[in-house]
Amino acid sequence: NAGVTQTPKFRVLKTGQSMTLLCAQDMNHEYMYWYRQDPGMGLRLIHYSVGEGTTAKGEVPDGYNVSRLKKQNFLLGLESAAPSQTSVYFCASSYIGEGWETQYFGPGTRLLVL
């Protein structure tokens, strides 16, 4: 099992450019999440999905869109990148349990917006 994988590992964008980050999991998890991590800020939830075809906003959704067309994939899009979106992005997935269960994280994508 590869677990949770993220593509790409690193990207440099110019302000105004768009891009899509891909997250894939092979654990048949229902829930998937996108976080950003900035120095001193911990992890902040951008969007999440509780199943194929469903998405919901997290704490910091502005400037991002997501899609969950397939159960194993969760895409994070930046339509018009801004320097404030320079960050490390982590994807995670979890199974359905008694509540919000253990999350399995990908290795991260480092994004630099110039």
Added chain:
Amino acid sequence: SQQGEEDPQALSIQEGENATMNCSYKTSINNLQWYRQNSGRGLVHLILIRSNEREKHSGRLRVTLDTSKKSSSLLITASRAADTASYFCATDGGSGNTPLVFGKGTRLSVIA
């Protein structure tokens, strides 16, 4: 939004010593989780403790939960240089509708 807050922000100890990190939160929870992050890597789950549990062990890790004080502690015994990492607590919203919220973490340095 509810958030666990870890204390201290940074901790430096000698190899072989015990390391204790604390997490406080604001509202009721269903469970509290601890994660580790090595530099430049994704988070790795360590322990999940449910609201009806008071203590859990996993190898050299011991987690306690005091729901009356809304706090948890993570103890790493006989620390090793490889334990150097950031440690995060994460709490859910209690009602079941709010995904996990992560604290800002404790940065642990274990000096050989």
